[in-house]
Amino acid sequence: MTKEEYNNICDKVMPKESHLKRYVISFFIGGLMGFVAELLTNIFINYFYLSYNDSISLMLIIVIFITSILTGLGVFDNLVEICGAGLFIPITGFAHSTTSSALEYRKEGFIFGIGSNIFKLSGSVILYAVVSSFFFGLIRYLLLEI
Amino acid sequence: MTLKYNNSYINEVSTVAGPYVIYGPFKYDETFTDYYDNEETFEKCEIKNYIKCINILLGKCNKSENDIDLIISSDLLNQLMISNFMMNHFNIPFFGVYNACASFCEELILASTLIDSKKMNNIITATSSNNLTAERQYRNPVEYGYQKKKYQTFTVTGSASCLISNKKSNIKITTATIGKVVDFDVKDSLNMGKVMAPSAYETFITHLKELNLKPEYYDLILTGDLGKYGKTIFNELFYKNFGYYLSNYEDSACMIYDNNDKRVLAGGSGIACINLVTNSYVIPQMISKKYKRVLLIATGALMSVTSVNQKMSIPSISHAVSLEVI
The missing domain is CATH 3.40.47.40 (Stage V sporulation protein AD)
Structure with missing residues (x-):
């Protein structure tokens, strides 16, 4: 039996993943997340008299804090399974992967455990954020200054 | 062998x-x-x-x-x-x-x-x-x-x-087939059923051929941990060569969990899967004489974290052991 013949048999057997359902769920959850974040920002601006930038920072800190707490309580991974990218794409995904790595390596010590492994999953986000911001900065400089 | x-x-x-x-x-x-x-x-x-x-x-x-x-x-x-x-x-x-x-x-x-x-x-x-x-x-x-x-x-x-x-008991180990590594170039480390089904099938066929047996000789043929879809692939492979589906075939991955539990997805895997099913189900059933001859085919995916990360294929191996009530 060749590889192709085998793959044909498997393709017939393997279950179809319902992508559409996942897209719809993550679309609405993503929208809801945006709504909550906007609401928080507006509350900080209107009721606590913070500047726009400070409100955004405070909102991000709160979202990250809640994500990390929920990850620690073992709730967030179950939510991600249901909600998908809607819950995962913003800063929550970064917080979730960082916290879960920290929890995972706690037993191996603070330096070689948590310290060495905390960015195991989210390290590539940091690396490529820095690299891409350099290039975007360069492009911006070239367009605006020259 | x-x-x-x-x-x-x-x-x-x-x-x-x-x-x-x-x-x-x-x-x-x-x-x-x-x-x-x-x-x-x-x-x-x-x-x-x-x-x-x-x-x-x-x-x-x-x-x-x-x-x-x-x-x-x-x-x-x-x-x-x-x-x-x-x-x-x-x-x-x-x-x-x-x-x-x-x-x-x-x-x-x-x-x-x-x-x-x-x-x-x-x-x-x-x-x-x-x-x-x-x-x-x-x-x-x-x-x-x-x-x-x-x-x-x-x-x-x-x-x-x-x-x-070597002390006599009800359940005798009669024959065993040592499998060979089979690799169909599957790279998805989540799809264990697809990785292991061909090796289970190959060991099964080798076993039948070398002992000159028919599949019906066994009251139960139990594979290791192919899961819901791997089990179907195994059956399809059998159908392709023999023209009918096995009626005495089960997969321990599909038996070990509560089947209504959605969290276990396609079923069990892991070394203890077939061993737990054998010890807690097959052997008691053999002692009560419901099954007289059973063929166990344990299936293994020989992957490591390094090989998966380096995008290498996943080889698989299966060994078969037959048990008989005496």
């Missing part, structure tokens, strides 16, 4: 089952409900329950450590960590073997060969796996969430052991 044995018997078995497995249809000697089970880490919990499993077996067959000539043990963690630490607690000679989830049959083959050659009298074969220790080694941190595929399998938590001896 098929071997025949004359005086190798399964005398006694023991099982310890953990979370999710305990909600399945079978009864186990001992159970635990928490992945920590009052220990500091998941690994320590696995070691503790593995030791418990061996102690239950020794108690059941009323033997001391001195009566046992050898323990052959296997688990999923790197360098057989769980087996090594389990053996810290026993003053018994030790072989650690690894063929991933095919280790159960590999152990039975080694034990039967040693006993049949009259070099040894009593050998314990033992296997252990744990969902979270395997998950963190092979995949992601335990608390890390992602959307799972329907064809993924869910590693079994538990341990099981058998006492193989």
Whole structure:
């Protein structure tokens, strides 16, 4: 039996993943997340008299804090399974992967455990954020200054 | 390569089952409900329950450590960590073997060969796996969430052991087929059924050919941990060559959990999967004479974290052992 013949048999057997359902769920959850974040920002601006930038920072800190707490309580991974990218794409995904790595390596010590492994999953986000911001900065400089 | 044995018997078995497995249809000697089970880490919990499993077996067959000539043990963690630490607690000679989830049959083959050659009298074969220790080694941190595929399998938590001896009992190990590595260039480490089904099929066919048997000779043909979809692939492969579907075929991955539980996806996997089903279902059924001849085909995916990360294919292996009631 060749590889192709085998793959044909498997393709017939393997279950179809319902992508559409996942897209719809993550679309609405993503929208809801945006709504909550906007609401928080507006509350900080209107009721606590913070500047726009400070409100955004405070909102991000709160979202990250809640994500990390929920990850620690073992709730967030179950939510991600249901909600998908809607819950995962913003800063929550970064917080979730960082916290879960920290929890995972706690037993191996603070330096070689948590310290060495905390960015195991989210390290590539940091690396490529820095690299891409350099290039975007360069492009911006070239367009605006020259 | 098929071997025949004359005086190798399964005398006694023991099982310890953990979370999710305990909600399945079978009864186990001992159970635990928490992945920590009052220990500091998941690994320590696995070691503790593995030791418990061996102690239950020794108690059941009323033997001391001195009566046992050898323990052959296997688990999923790197360098057989769980087996090594389990053996810290026993003053018994030790072989650690690894063929991933095919280790159960590999152990039975080694034990039967040693006993049949009259070099040894009593050998314990033992296997252990744990969902979270395997998950963190092979995949992601335990608390890390992602959307799972329907064809993924869910590693079994538990341990099981058998006492193989030359002393006559109801269940005799009659023949065994040692499998070869089969690789169909599957790279998806989540799709274990697709990886392992061809190797299970190949070992099965080799077994039938070398012993000149028909599939109907066996009352039950039990594969290791192909899962819901791997089981169908196995059946399709059989259909393609023989023109009909096997009616006496089951897969232990599809039996071990509660079938209504959606969290276990396509079924169980892990070394202990087929061993727990054999010890808690097949052997009691054989003792009550419902099954007289059973063929066990343990299937293993020989992947490592490094090979998966380097985008290499996943080789697989299966060994078959036949049991008969006498």
